[in-house]
Every structure is written in C-alpha cells, then in structure tokens.
Amino acid sequence: MTDSGKRGPKKTRTWVLIADRLADRSITVGGVLVIGAVLGMMVFLVHEVLPLFRGGSVESSHVYQLQGKQEPAINLAMDEYKTIAVSVSREGQVATWHVETGFPLEKRSFDLKDKTITAFAKTLDSSNIAVGFSDGTVRFGRIEFRNDVLPEDQAPAGLKKINELYETDGSAVYSRVPGRQIRKISFKLELDDEIQVSESGSPIKVMDYRLTMFGERPKRILLTMDGSGTATMSMTETKMNMFTRKVVTKTSKSSLPPIPDSSDVAFALVTEMADQAYFADKKGIIYRYNTRDFEHPFLAETVETMPQGTNLTVLGFLMGEASLVVGGSDGSLSIYFLLAREGAKTLDGASLVRTRKFEPHNSAVTGFSPGQRGKTFATCDSKGEIWLRNGTSEETLVKISPPEKSSWQALVLAPRMNGILAFSSNGSSGFWDLSVPHPEISLHTLFGKVWYEGYSEPGYTWQSSGATDAFEPKLSLVPLIFGTLKATMYSLMFAIPIALLGAIYTSEFLPARVRGKIKPVMEVMASIPSVVLGFVAGLVLAPVVENWISAVLLVFLALPLLLVFSAYLWQLMPASTAVRLEGLPKFVLMFVLVGFGFYLTYLGGPSFEKFFFNGNFQSWLNGEGSPAAFLFLMTVPLAAAAVSWSFSRFWGYRAYQYIRKMEMPYSALLDLFRWLCIAGVTALLSYVIAVSLAGVGFDPRGSIVGTYVQRNTLVVGFAMGFAVIPLIYTLAEDALNSVPDHLRAASLGCGATPWQTAIWIILPTALSGVFSAVMIGMGRAVGETMIVVMSAGNTPLLDLNIFNGLRALSANIAVELPEAPKDGTLYRVLFLTGLVLFGMTFVINTVAELVRLRFRKRAMQL
C-alpha cells in the first residue's frame, strides 16, 4: 500500500507471492528429503547385503617355477598368513619357499634313517603328521608354524629382501606390521621315535591319524592297514596319576575285522572321537567300521560310491568330520553324511547317505584340501583346474584356470580359506590370493531347503552360531519370515474382529458425545510402549494364560454367547423400562456382563477342561484323548454362520413377518426361541462334523495346535493385538465415520436397522478404508519388535502350532545383532533380514496407501 498511490483492482501483494513460493519450495524440499531418506535407507541396506552374493574372487595370482629339482610332495602345507610353503617328499626332503614369490628358503629334511615313507597322514589342522614305513613302523611328527610379533628393533641384522614387504634370514620370513612391529613367521619340524605298528613287519599301506588334546594330555588315534591287509587301530593316551603326578603313556591296539579284498585299498580315515573308521578302495567301495567299542570293532557297512569303471580319487572329511567328501575319476564330487536311519540295513542302524552333490569337474578330481574354519574346501582336477567350493551352499565360489596347464600334484587351502597353494611335480607352483568373505551364503541357503550336517533330512533352519569352529551356520530366512507371518496372522485374527466391531459400534451406535470421549482413550492405548506390552505379556500374561488356558479358550466361546443371549433377554424387557435404561445404565450393564462372563469362565474352566479335553488340556495337546471335542469348538463359528445364513435365507422372511405381527413380550420370546433353535442346530451340526472328521482320522494336533510352550503365539497374539487394535480401530472408525450421513439416512429411511445399515451400506462403502486400516495394522504387526522379542520365545521353528513360540524377522535382528561382528556373514545376513522386513512392510503399507487413495476418490463421489 505504501509503494504507490494507485493500485490495481486485484493485485496480490508481492510478499504473499514470495511467502507462497517459499512455502512451496520448502515443502517440496522436505518431501524430496523424506523420499531421499527412505531410498537412501534402502540403498544402504542393499549395499550392506550385496557382498553376500558376490561369491569369491581371485585377488592376485602368482605362478612360478621353483628353483632346483623338486621331488613329488606327499604333504604340502602353508601357514595362516600365507607366507611360507612347505613340501615334504617321500625321502624326507623338506622344500620351503616364500608363498607369493617362490623365493627359495633353506632346504631341510627329516632324518628317516634311509627309509622311504610308504604312507602319510595328518590331523585336520595339518600340524601333526604321522609317517609309515615299509618295515611296518610309524613315526609321529609335527610341522608347526610359529607366528611371533617383535618390536622393530629386535629384528635380526643382515636380512635378505624377498620383495618390498618381506625379508628373510634364510629360514624365517619377516614382514612389517603396523605399530613399528615385525611379524616373524617360522616353522619347526619334529619327528618322534618309531613305533612298530605292523606286527608282521609288512609295509604300512594307508593310514590316518588324529590327535586330540585333553588339557596337556594328548590322545593319539592311528588307523593303519599294512601290505598284508591287516587293519589296526591304536590309541595312545597319556595320563597323569592324580597322586604321584607321574605321566604314563598307554597304548592300546585293536585289530579290525579283515576286508574281503584289501589289495586295492587306497584311503583310510578315522574320526577324532575314534568311533568310526573308514577304508576305501580305488573302485569306490567304502568300508565303514564301527569302533565305538574299541575292543570289539565291527564292519558296519559297505557302500559303493562310484559307478562301474570309475575310480575313487578323493576321500576326506570337512571340518567337523560330519561331511565325507567323495570325488571320482569322472569328475564327480559329493558329500556323504553318516546318519541314524530307521530301517538301515547296517549293523549299527546308521548309514552313509549321499546328501550333497557338487558341480562336477570336467576331468578326474585329483586333489582335495579342506578349510580349517568352516565348510569351504578346494579341489583340483587332472586338467589343472582348481575350484573353491562351499559344502553348505554346494556352490562353486572360485574357478581358477591357470595359464599353463600343469597337473597339480598337491594342493592346500590356506587355514583361513583365503588362499590356495598348488604344487606340481615338474617343479612349478602356483599361489592364488582369494577373497571369499561369505562362502556359505547363496539364495539357496537363505531361502531353500538345505540338508545340514547331522540333520536327518533337508529343511529350513536358522541357527547362526555354535560352540566350535566346526559348526555349520544355518542361515535360512524361511523360519523367520514364517515366524513374522505367523505372529502377524494370529494377532490379526485376534485384533481384526475386536477392532472392527469396536469401530462399527462407536461409529454407528454410540452417540457423538460418547464417541468423542472413547476414541481418544483408544488412541492413548496405542501409545503404550511396545516394550511394556511385551514385558507384561512375557512375564505376567504368559504364566497366567498357561495356568488358565482352558478358561482362556472358554472365553472365546462363552463371552459372545453370553452377550448375544443377554441381548435377546433385553428385548423381553418392557419397552418403557428399556428406554429408561438406554444410555449410561446400559453401558455399565454391558461392562458388568463382560466381567460376569469372565467370572463364569473362570469358574467353568476346570469342568470345561474335564469335559472337552480329558481333564488336562496340555496332555490332551500332547496327544491324549480324542480330537473330537476340539474339532467341535473349531467348527462352531463356521456352523453358526452356515446355520444362521440358511435360516435367514429360507425362513427369515416368514419368521420376520410372523414376529412382527405378534404382541410385544411374545414376539421377543419367539425371537429368543428362534435364536435358541439356531444355537441348538449349530451345536448339533458342529457335533456331527466334529465326530465325522475325527472318525476319518483328522486331528488338528500336530498342525495348528500342539505341545504347549509357555511363551507362545497365543500370548503374542494377545499382546500384539493390544498394540494393533487401537491402530486398526481408529483408522477403521475414521473410514466408517467418513461415510456421508445421507447414506445412513437413506438406509434408515428404508426401514433398515442400524446394524443392517452398518453391514450393508456403511461397511461396503468404507471397505477400502477399512481394508487399508487392516493393512496398516498388519504393517505394524510385521515390523513390531519388542513384543515378539519378549513374549514369543524366539524359537525359529516352522510350526503352525498356536501354542508354540516363534522367532520373527524383527526379533531376530534385535536378538542377534549384538553378537554379529561387523561386516561378517551374520552381520550382513541380519541386514538382509532387515531388507526383507523393510520390503514386507513397504509392500503392505504401499498396498494400504493405494487402497486408501482409491477409497478417498470414491468417498469424494458420494
């Protein structure tokens, strides 16, 4: 107004325009930021998850020719830091070199006293070895790597440079590590005195060796077969006398029953527990001895693993000795488990079962080396291919095809499974630095059925951590997704009817004044922290429900019946009294009635249990007694719906006309009678259905009901229902309320009752709104964490049983994240869990939102 004298008739002031544009911009920026944040979250999750599926990669490859003449290796070893390679020849020559460069280190040798090694065995961690000789003697020994970190100034003088990183004094290798320190890798060779194992003095042909430490006292298990075919198992235990503190070494021997044709036997394997011993011949026949009773071993099973004409070329255990890897000259590779099998045709009831099959090599499998921290292993074939595989996922993680096709004679996988060293008899060697961060993860292990070690069949299992290195992580997301869906379904089954009926009641039957007070109360209910709900559910509700389970079940039947029955009784009241009691007295009466209903079920619970469940619900769940009574309870709602529907379909109109014509108390009586008839017919019908279903052998136990666990899905349903009800209730009530009044008036004007109006006009009109309310409730239930953490028992099971626990995706993250090392497999899998959860809630909420938009558009039309 101050700017100029004359103003246009309708000129908007500039600052209004600026403010408007400013608001517009900032709202746009805000919106974009929100969308960006959500997208960023998604991108972040995906980014954290993707490495899981990258498999493995070769970081660097080094193929070189070793200096001097090289003997064929009977053992190849490499330290944890992939620094020193050690190869042992039959004559006891020990060649060592720097792994990455092939730089030769000091040559050493075992003093074999001019004998040649005829058999070689090592423990799973490669550091303990046993060598057998042609005169039937065996010597134990060690190839032990040492890793010392020294301060910089303690480094010896006169080191020779290998490359920029490594230096050597001839035998040990030094490298700089952060913090002005030096890492020294060295190794030590030892060979004990010889022991005569073959009594006949015939050469040791094959053998296997295990060493277990009980504190300071080693226990050695040696399995041998000599040239004459005599198989022996010996156990050397070192014991300390408790009183004299004297160490005694005791060796016991046991000879195994002979094998029919032992000339071809080429493999021997024994377990650390010394309970199983295996021999296998070149044709692929595996002889399994049960040596649990050391004094009386017996040949338990003979298995043919190879087809005719194919040779067995590789046999060995993966870490943990549960997976037996079997490779053949046709390139095939599989894993066998020793499983207790019902009806197994073996002497000890267990049998070797082929459980996993791997991508076959194109030529004979010639080498095998297991990892020491999991189920990853390496194999090579006669064409020089080296493949890194994982036993759990059955995936081939890395395929290495070296440039020059040498035939690898020995192969070793680095202890941390991050490098492979191969050695060929022509003196060339290759080293590949690998990066395989998450070997056991594939879409199949995450979402498919996997046959895990020690399991009698393939399944979906979640078990992320175990006590030992040999533990096989089981990371199937299926039980978790199932748990989430189960918790959601059962809690919605509880929440939807209550929330929707409540919403209908408040929006259609309550006067606006009361409605205005009830809604905020329900909304306050929504603000109860879910941890409180979970806490109360897990610690208070769960024991109460467990104690009063029969009464709890009875409530679901008795309360609705009682309420409907009293509604019919209400009709009997003279109209004038009824009108006088309308409003608050009626409201209070309803609460009293509900309380009375609870009291009744409390009283009736035990006899209900006696009558329906053989006196004890929990033992009934475990399989005692007949399922008929429970089937009866389950079919009641369906039967009631069917009976009342057909009643109103066929006699509804006539009965209605008849009742209308009658005088007041009689018409109400007749109505009550009609209802009682329906109830009676319903009971009869469900009784017939239940008895005939039970007669056919149908039993709900084992599927939707089963053994009772204190923290179970029913409790979760109650607690989560409590969290979800207010949400569904408010949104549904809003949707119902937003149905324009003129439709209500039209329906009532047509002579419809408020209930008919609600069901036929209001609910269908508001259906999309109500649906989206349910979906949003569902989204909440899916993402809900604390309630499931605290009251669901957290057992990752695939079990529909409502009386059993579950583990939800969200709870799984909460429970396991503190134990998951950053960037580890579990850590990333948990992120994947989060991503799946995010996806689920995103889909659910998007559907809800789309439906709601549709609803809003439709509501505009009305």
Next chain:
Amino acid sequence: MIRNSDTNGTVYHVQGGPMGTLLTIKDFCLWYGRAQALFDVGMGVEKGLVTALIGPSGCGKSTLLRGINRMNDLIDGLRTSGEILLDGTDIYGPDVDVIGLRKVMGMVFQKPNPFPMSIADNVCYPLKVDGVRDKKTLRDTLENALKASALWDEVKDRLQDNALGLSGGQQQRLCIARAIAGDPEVLLMDEPCSALDPVATAKIEDLIDELRGRYTIVIVTHNMQQAARVSDNTAFMYLGKLIEYGETSVIFTNPKVEKTMEYVTGRFG
C-alpha cells in the same frame, strides 16, 4: 386478515379429503437440546393427497417431516411432546417398532442419495432389509417401482450398473423408486427437486402427480409454483409454528394470515 402480531394459533381452512385423514399431528413440540424447534404443531394429513410444507428457511419443515418417520431419533438430546397418530396409534408411543414405522414411510431426501451399488440393488434395498430373497418378487418389485418412478425406460438396459453413474434427476427418481419399492403408505419428500434442473424438476412433479392417490405424500418445498402445482393441501410454517393450513388454492389465493400472504407472494423468505 389476521395481523402478524396476533398469530397465536394456527388458522385452519375447511378440510376433508375423499379418503379421510391418515396422519394426525396433535400439539407436537420438538426440542433440539434446549432449543425448541417446533411449537404445538397440529394438522391432519389427508390420505392419498399431496400435502406441501412451505415456509422460510429454518422454520422447521424438515424437522417436522423427520419427526413423522422418527428419523430425528438419532439426534442426540432430542425431545418431543404431543402426538403423531398414524391410523390412530401414536408413533411416539412406548411400544412402537420404529424400524417397522419407517417401512411404512418412504423417504426422499433433498440431495439424491443412492447407495454406491447397482441400480437394481438400490431399488431392492427395502426388500433386502425385510429379508425377501425370492428372485421373482425382487424382479417384479424392481420393474414396478422403476416404472412407477418413470425411470424404467431410461435404465432398463443397465440395471446392474452403479447408480452413481446416473444423472442427478435420474438419481432422485431412483430414490423415489427405492422409497416406493418398500411398499409404503406415506412418501415423505424433503425438497426433492432443489438439486435439479427445471427439466428434471418437471419430471419429478409429473411423477408426484401420478403417484397421487396411491400414496399419501408430504412434500417440503421452497418453490411456490411447485407447491401450487403439485399439492392438494398446503401448510405454511414460520419460526417453528404452523401458521396456516388448508387447501392449496385457498392458501395461495386467499390466505387469512398476513404472514402467509407475504410469503406466498414472495415478499419475504
């Protein structure tokens, strides 16, 4: 002519329809909470005739109309006194079945309010409410009601289409058809033409003319010409009171109260 200041009671003109009186309203008062909306209304509604309620906005026409089928019951804090007799029984009596009462009284609202369902379902809704499932009865009722409301020819090929797809005038006739389908005795219409254009209005007026004799019709209207054209009797209300009631020709040509005169000649309102 009675002056405005001495309007104490209602002025009645000689009444007497051929079929007698169906509804008798006696000393009917109505309160919305503390506010009284109707004051001692008394009138008889002749059976088979069209009775128009006229009066300025806010004078209580809709209130009276909704009082007749007790649609007012839903309103919080509503109180009434006096009686409305239908065939001799008080519809505000303690033993009255309100739902049944509304079935006797079809209602048509100011704004067309078809349900968001098919045309057929809309018309058959009162029967569905009654629990009638018989296909033939439903079909016959549908056809008769649509014919009676002069809508049959326009919609007979799309009975299953959503009723919201009809034009405003068609929707209003559909609402009349729905009201008729319940086989009522009384049709209560609250400004049924106020949301319609002149052509649609004319159609509804023709329809009302046709329904005369079969149903007792009470119609609220702001349109003087309409009241004059379609109604047999007219009641003029003012500030919650019934001022003058009598045959339409008398009310429009020869009213006794000055207020009525002013209103029908368009001097206020």
